[in-house]
Amino acid sequence: MFDHIAVVGATGAVGTLIRQLLESRRLPHQTIRFLASARSVGKELEFAGKRVVVEELRPESFEGVELAISSTPDEVAGELVPQAVERGCVVIDESAYFRMDPNVPLVIPEVNPEALDSHRGIIASPNCSTTQMVQALKPLHDAGRVRRVVVSTYQATSGAGVGGTRDLLGGTRAKLEGKPYEYEEFAYPIAFNCIPQIGRPKQHGYTSEEMKMTWETQKILGDQSIQVSATCVRVPVSNCHSEVILVETERKISVEEARELFAATPGLQVVDDLENKVYPMPLTGDGHDETFIGRIREDLTCPNGLIFWCVSDNLRKGAATNAVQIAELLLAKAG
């Protein structure tokens, strides 16, 4: 079906994982191209026992490519993705650029696979912090209609790309040694600190990252009446985002029912036994494709509220895994 595929931004943090996933999950194809910005061109990368030379990302690179999974900054996506589509390529795009475009489906395969059918060449993969939350909201929404969500995030530095992790490790090492460190990705030191801003100021005092969690949730669940307030915070964790999620449903869902709903949902895993110190953590979620849920309990402040803790590998299910799953779903739908 897609004989000729490409990975765009192939040398980035997410692109690297996409390459690994395409290899390990054996997405069928004839040829594969790795595209990246000029500075990575010429690098040789191993893929399925062969060497693939990184090519420069240009509009012409998409000639003959039928499917591309693209992970680039928004402005690069905005320029190049339409040019790829013009050349007949279907693009699964990790950037935020097209996510809210009404002509572009925003897809989490376990949540809204049906949205894929209406694509016109571009399929968007949601923001990492949105994906794991919406995975958890979906079964609650189906069972009891989600009305209101308040979320606080504990986001890993890997969400800021390779440079984010370099900043965390380099900055922490320098701090321990009493040496200075020049941060590249963060406005303030992230070592042993929390930074309550991710993205740029957007509206009503919320950041772009926070509004993504509002708008993308509404779009993916297909319900504009779901209210979401997010506070997104960067923490000195290298990988895996954690979230405290308060959800109010129209119909009351008990803790037991929520646990059963989560457990029955593909892609979710319940890790919840406080008495025995069992709950998900970034350290235990790292490297996994599932989204983990624990600390499930009733909100003490309203009758139909639930609060839980949600951990997911932001580079995997939050980005690379979701995109590769979309590709697999496209293939499956094509029969």
Added chain:
Amino acid sequence: MFDHIAVVGATGAVGTLIRQLLESRRLPHQTIRFLASARSVGKELEFAGKRVVVEELRPESFEGVELAISSTPDEVAGELVPQAVERGCVVIDESAYFRMDPNVPLVIPEVNPEALDSHRGIIASPNCSTTQMVQALKPLHDAGRVRRVVVSTYQATSGAGVGGTRDLLGGTRAKLEGKPYEYEEFAYPIAFNCIPQIGRPKQHGYTSEEMKMTWETQKILGDQSIQVSATCVRVPVSNCHSEVILVETERKISVEEARELFAATPGLQVVDDLENKVYPMPLTGDGHDETFIGRIREDLTCPNGLIFWCVSDNLRKGAATNAVQIAELLLAKAG
């Protein structure tokens, strides 16, 4: 008034700060004793240019002591504080042991100084994560009646005492060097990780730390109808707790009004200009006695909701500073 004073748990993380604050704020006294567990006995500590030898903490140590500021584990407080009171000593206790005792006032001097008047020898200082939140809630409650609070915490390792900080620094250093590290204070590695449990399981799936935030808030604000749901999370930050606080009031309070109310409240400092990347952080709150508030905005999910970010030095205002302020207030009230 209190000629003879004592610091109990004088060599701990909080006790050390209490000693510094008593010295720098020049709390009037004739003699001062430093009491601690057996392993610190005999240590010489400098205080106001003199050397004070640490004495063993025993019931008899309180003979002749008129005022003690005590920072010990709960079970030590439960046993020794009443014995100190029997000997005529007034005890300002940092432990959780007496906080919910109806005969013991639970005091934040800026919030409920009047509670002090009813003390019978013991005055409790609230839990660190509660204090900074209640400082922020107080002006909102006075202006618009707080009905509902949902809080997510980002708590520093110093809250687990000297061993918590040792674990964070030692564990992080070991992780960077690829070496093993045996954690003492935490059930799981805290280096580059988040642990969604502080305290022991208490009730309804909440931990003791989380229920403290519910019950202590109701007691300090003198209003059992205030609902509080907390999720307490340990993050790899050495000092200063951060909190995302959602508050719903009976009367709507605008962002502008909230900012003015906070700014007019002694002990609070507004640090809030997202456009210019201005907000409080653990790194900037460290070493200060104020509680800092930023990211103030309307909750998008309910008409009377506000969300903000609150940072405070948990060893200072969350513990030592508050206790010393209680001592100063006692002195002032005694005239």
